[in-house]
Amino acid sequence: MRFIAGGIMHETHTFSSEPTPLERFRIWRGDEVLTFRGKNHSFGGALDACAALGIDYVPTFFADTLSTAAPDRATFDAMTGELCDRIETALPADGIVLNLHGAMVAEGFPDAEAEIVRRVRTIVGAQMPIAVTLDFHANIGREMVEQATIVTTYDTYPHTDAAERSAEAVELLRRTVLGKIDPVLTLEKPPLLLVPQAMPTGEGPFQQVFAHAHSLEDSGAALSITIAGGFSYSDVPMAGVSVLVTTDGDPVRGQAIATELATELWELRTQMTFANLPVDEAVRQAIAFEDGPVMLVDVGDNIGGGTTGDGTSLLDELLRQQATDAVIVISDPDAAAQAVAVGVGGRFDGLVGGKIDILHGDPVRVQGTVAVVSDGRWVHEGPENAGVPVESGPTAVVRAGGVSIVLTSTKIAPGDQQQLKSVGLDPAKQKIIVVKAAVRWRGGYEPIARHVLYVDTPGLGSTDLSRFDFRNLGRPLYPMDPGASFGHR
Ligand SMILES: [Zn+2]
Known part of the structure; x- marks a missing residue:
């Protein structure tokens, strides 16, 4: 055959x-x-x-x-x-x-x-x-x-x-x-x-x-x-x-x-149907937990669902509320290149994220120290895509206060602990981990997650579908149209 x-x-x-x-x-x-x-x-x-x-x-x-x-x-x-x-x-x-x-x-x-x-x-x-x-x-x-x-x-x-x-x-x-x-x-x-x-x-x-x-x-x-x-x-x-x-x-x-x-x-x-926490409230709750990791799910910037991966609203808020032991991955080739050029131990001062469109927050000025530089290559440990190699391009970790910012050159949907391990970060030891995914993150992170907070961040992944200008759907569709019906019910 x-x-x-x-x-x-x-x-x-x-x-x-x-x-x-x-x-x-x-x-x-x-x-x-x-x-x-x-x-x-x-x-x-x-x-x-x-x-x-x-x-x-x-x-x-x-x-x-x-x-x-x-x-x-x-x-x-x-x-x-x-x-x-x-x-x-x-x-x-x-x-x-x-x-x-x-x-x-x-x-x-x-x-x-x-x-x-x-x-x-x-x-x-x-x-x-x-x-x-x-x-x-x-x-x-x-x-x-x-x-x-x-x-x-x-x-x-x-x-x-x-x-x-x-x-x-x-x-x-x-x-x-x-x-x-x-x-x-x-x-x-x-x-x-x-x-x-x-x-x-x-x-x-x-x-x-x-x-x-x-x-x-x-x-x-x-x-x-x-x-x-x-x-x-x-x-x-x-x-x-x-x-x-x-x-x-x-x-x-x-x-x-x-x-x-x-x-x-x-x-x-x-x-x-869902309601997510406002950004400031979510960060406040995450910091208040005694233990971690607390997963902050960046719903609006759900990379696997087609968003930019450079959303900044949680980065901005983590820095503003001076979170500690927090990690966020941002896809930003310019910032990554700048950090790689500075080199390990050097001073980073630049604009991070929010550059691809106007929907995922503004660029955030980050001042910190370059802690790690990497070629961005790693292999999925799974369960999803186990064994499949990843190339996220030149990558660096910048530490700003208590926040580790992983700057990658391409966006990678988070669902695998290797993304952090490959740059020397032990996911289990983080207090707060931001994941730019709706559900996929669970594959790799659910076993270590102590708390999960879904955050109403802006972006193309927003769970409020009324924010999108649909014209071609086969409506009515629930929950956008609460009066939709099916069969006899
Ligand atoms: Zn899918």
């Missing part, structure tokens, strides 16, 4: 002002993709599953980058063009594996994944089974579902099962090729547009509904059940929660299960 694989992953923040040109993507071609072998990553999971099953696996093209604005048409066409050309060259095959995100928007394509799968479908023909893996934050649309044969998404947030879900997709694809199953997909979309904080899978409503979904899978009622939380900072008609049920040729049962799970999510909706 022979599978051809490829993918493009981008979680598009349609309100971001950071452009996403082709150069912003990290691209692996052909055998370069083999670097994901053994790693907890969509591509690695598919590679390893094929190796274990004795399936010939042909990697073609994989592109990935952090969340930013929608790529323009030329960038999208260049990437999908190369993906399709390489797949065409690699034919014949028994099946195709596409590792996509699910919340990608490109100029002219509000559902970019639907367009990617459609273009691949054009090349491989109507009969070729195509398995698609998506992120948990996918905004799943009907057109993509119609083009694909199999769809799986991560069941976890933080995403600790990326490899496992790809292996599931490979196994379903294998059984399809062998004629053992006839996958039929049924999509249900309860009218929910939720912020990332509403959907951790280790607790609360999503844990409950996933437990139900997994028991249905175990009972054999469905081949696979996907629940995608969606990505709310995406002004497209398919934005929101999705329940996607794969049955063995039984769309009636698929619809019944999809409706049941979507209704269960809907009934838990009042547990999916």
Whole structure:
């Protein structure tokens, strides 16, 4: 058996002002993709599953980058063009594996994944089974579902099962090729547009509904059940929660299960809204705790969700209230270069952060001492992305009073203690750690966190969706529209 694989992953923040040109993507071609072998990553999971099953696996093209604005048409066409050309060259095959995100928007394509799968479908023909893996934050649309044969998404947030879900997709694809199953997909979309904080899978409503979904899978009622939380900072008609049920040729049962799970999510909706602490109050409370680490969750600057990573409101407040044993990471290539040039032990006096746009606070003047200089290279210890290397560019730690400011040259979504360990900071010994993430930070930091405070910082990650000028959503959607209804309820 022979599978051809490829993918493009981008979680598009349609309100971001950071452009996403082709150069912003990290691209692996052909055998370069083999670097994901053994790693907890969509591509690695598919590679390893094929190796274990004795399936010939042909990697073609994989592109990935952090969340930013929608790529323009030329960038999208260049990437999908190369993906399709390489797949065409690699034919014949028994099946195709596409590792996509699910919340990608490109100029002219509000559902970019639907367009990617459609273009691949054009090349491989109507009969070729195509398995698609998506992120948990996918905004799943009907057109993509119609083009694909199999769809799986991560069941976890933080995403600790990326490899496992790809292996599931490979196994379903294998059984399809062998004629053992006839996958039929049924999509249900309860009218929910939720912020990332509403959907951790280790607790609360999503844990409950996933437990139900997994028991249905175990009972054999469905081949696979996907629940995608969606990505709310995406002004497209398919934005929101999705329940996607794969049955063995039984769309009636698929619809019944999809409706049941979507209704269960809907009934838990009042547990999916949030109020965060004002910045000054959060810092005051963090300082007042006797023990730590106290995690200050910088909700407005949620890097993984497409923000700048240079938000300064918490830095400013930590310095103003003279916090001690506090650490914050700020992505600012100019400040990092300045600190690296000064060198260890030298005096730093410069403006930090708040430079990319006007939404994430003003630049803050920092006066301190350069404590550490680093090349910004480290390897994820996990659980998320375990084994995957990171390049954050020239990096320095500046100590200003009791605050350690880690200045990086590129933004890295925080979810791994190695980010701090790599610059000589022991996370467990910090009193206060600022994390620019909504939920992802939990992967690495939850085991050591003593207290967690969610902070209402300004920025593109704000959990107050009324601050964004949405025009294209499929409204009404709860909680933006409190009068939204679903089914008979
Ligand atoms: Zn995600």
